[in-house]
Amino acid sequence: MSSLFSPYDLKGITLRNRFVRSATFEGAGQPDGEVSPLQIKMYRDLAAGEVGLIVTGVVCVNETGRLFASQNCLGSDGAIPGLSRLTQAVHDEGGKVAAQLFHSGREASSFQGYRGKGPSVTDDPRRPGLVYDAMTHEDILQTVEDYGDAAGRAKEAGFDAVQMHGAHAYIFAQFLSPYTNKREDQWGGSLENRTRLHREVLKAIRKRVGEDYPVFIKLGVRDGFDGGLVLEDGLEAACMLAEAGYDCLEISQGLRGTQPHETEFRMKLKRQEDRGFFCGWAAEVKKRVQVPVVTVGGIRDLGMAEDIVQKGQADLVSMSRPLISEPGLIARWRKGDRSEARCVSCNTCKHDLEALKTISCVLDRKKAD
Secondary structure (H helix, E strand, C coil), X not given: CCHHXXXXXXXXXXXXXXXXXXXXXXXXXXXXXXXXXXXXXXXXHHHHCCCCEEECCCEECCHHHCCCXXXXXXXXXXXXXXXXXXXXXXXXXXXXXXXXXXXXXXXXXXXXXXXXXXXXXXXXXXXXXXXXXXXXXXXXXXXXXXXXXXXXXHHHCCCCEEEEEECCCCHHHHHHCCCCCCCCCCCXXXXXXXXXXXXXXXXXXXXXXXXXXXXXXXXXXXXXXXXCCCHHHHHHHHHHHHHHCCCEEEEECCCCCCCHHHCCCCCCCCCHHHCCCCHHHHHHHHHHCCCCEEECXXXXXXXXXXXXXXXXXXXXXXXXXXXXXXXXXXXXXXXXXXXXXXXXXXXXXXXXHHCCCCCCCHHHHHHHC
16 A cells, blocks of 8 residues: 555644645635535545545635635634534544635735735736735734634634645735735845744744644745746745744745636646646755645646655645545545546636635536536
8 A cells, every 4th residue: 555545743643644635715614604514514525535634725814814705714713613513523534624824915805895905015917906905014913913813713623733825826925925025114025024924923823822733834935927936035935934933834836827827726737747736846845844845736646646755755745626526535545446536627616716606526517417
């Protein structure tokens, strides 16, 4: 049997294997953001499908950071009972689950009826319709405290760990990228300043959860377009955050470009050379840090996952779209059916979310027809 199915210790959490469900927003919460029975079923199915660590979809830390109405939020103690039911469902199936803590930053303006706030207001020809404001110093400090409070509630709700969403279009990526961060105070300019939010949030979380509780980050180490964060700076940022005390780094992309190939939603992955598209970046991070590294991005077959770990490019392997299509994929592989994931990377599941629908796989719809 593949070594990927052996238990793995991650900051004191014993995972049943080295497979991670990368954070995936399901659009399945109640209209007010409360945990729904459907959401609990989705997480129970993933745990029963033997995913080693499930990372939730984006859980906002306060209302100003919300992106979707149905999104879970850890901005108040009222969220703890519902999320406790979700974590219990995972634990009942022998799984582990981390809450991905999230703030949309300027992206709140994309779906909400109010103006979002980012590190600075920039002239962005890629997003001509996005209208938002710059965060004040006080806004930033409040956000830092909100992350700490949200992590404390996550721990109380039974989550085994928390992961910061430091990739893609959202607040940490906005602060890290010189494309969106034009600040001239301690929160902008140098790489040290552009990672200050990441480090201050970690300090606030540690005050609430202690030193032993696992705190991870999903980090975008390069923007999806030229003129933004470059890989050299992203790799240095990864080193800085590992040294600051983040216990595990999942390596992905920073700000998104406008085309699928400039995002984490890449399509047409039939060829092996098109898969594992962030693996090279993870391998570079792995050379530089002493904490576990997770790779993600277009992994569709067990052979590739085995190669990644055997070659020392990453410690764990993370997937999103394949586990939307097949929550039991890992169990299937463990039981001996090594055929690749049925996911065809069509992005119909992503389009569901953009249309404010609950996520589902188009292959299931065709089967039902």
